[in-house]
Amino acid sequence: MTTWTITPQAPGSPVATALWRAYYTEVSDRWYLLYEGHRTDPAELERGIAADPGAELAPPHGQLLVGWHDGTPAGSAGVRLLDPETAELTRVFVAEDRRGKGGAALLVAAAEDAARALGARRLVLDTRGDLVEARALYARLGYTETGPHNADRYAEHWFAKELETVN
Numbered sequence: 001m002t003t004w005t006i007t008p009q010a011p012g013s014p015v016a017t018a019l020w021r022a023y024y025t026e027v028s029d030r031w032y033l034l035y036e037g038h039r040t041d042p043a044e045l046e047r048g049i050a051a052d053p054g055a056e057l058a059p060p061h062g063q064l065l066v067g068w069h070d071g072t073p074a075g076s077a078g079v080r081l082l083d084p085e086t087a088e089l090t091r092v093f094v095a096e097d098r099r100g101k102g103g104a105a106l107l108v109a110a111a112e113d114a115a116r117a118l119g120a121r122r123l124v125l126d127t128r129g130d131l132v133e134a135r136a137l138y139a140r141l142g143y144t145e146t147g148p149h150n151a152d153r154y155a156e157h158w159f160a161k162e163l164e165t166v167n
C-alpha cells in the first residue's frame with residue numbers, strides 16, 4: 001500500500017528547493033517546447049529559480065506544503081495571503097512518476113486548510129492554457145474560472161473558490 005503524507009516545509013529547504021526546481025523546469029520547458037521548439041536555456045532556468053525562492057510562502061503570511069509519497073518528496077503546494085481574506089494557491093506540483101496516485105487533490109486540500117488557518121475565506125489561483133491537467137484538477141475540486149486577479153504575463157486562466165468554514 002502506498003501512502004501520501006503532507007507536511008509544512010520551509011521554502012528554502014533542500015527538499016523545497018529540489019521540488020521547486022522540478023516544477024519550474026517542467027512548466028518552463030513545456031512553454032518553450034510549445035512556443036519556441038526547444039527546452040529552457042539552463043542559465044535562464046537557474047536565474048528564474050533563484051529569482052523566486054518562495055519567501056512569501058513562509059509563515060506568518062504563507063505556507064509551503066510538501067507531499068511525501070512513501071517517504072519520498074513527490075509534490076508541493078503553497079499558499080500566500082494577498083489580503084486578510086484572500087489567499088493565492090501556487091506551486092501545485094506532483095512529480096511525473098507519482099501522478100495519478102491522488103497526491104494533487106491531497107495537496108490542494110491541505111493548502112485549503114492552510115489558507116483557512118491563515119484567515120483566508122477565499123482561495124484564488126492562475127494557470128496557463130497549456131496546463132490542461134491543472135485546469136481539469138481545479139475544476140474537479142470546485143474551483144470556478146473567474147476574471148484576472150493579477151497581471152502575471154504567463155497567466156491565461158484564473159480560478160477562485162470560497163473556503164467553507166470547518167468546525
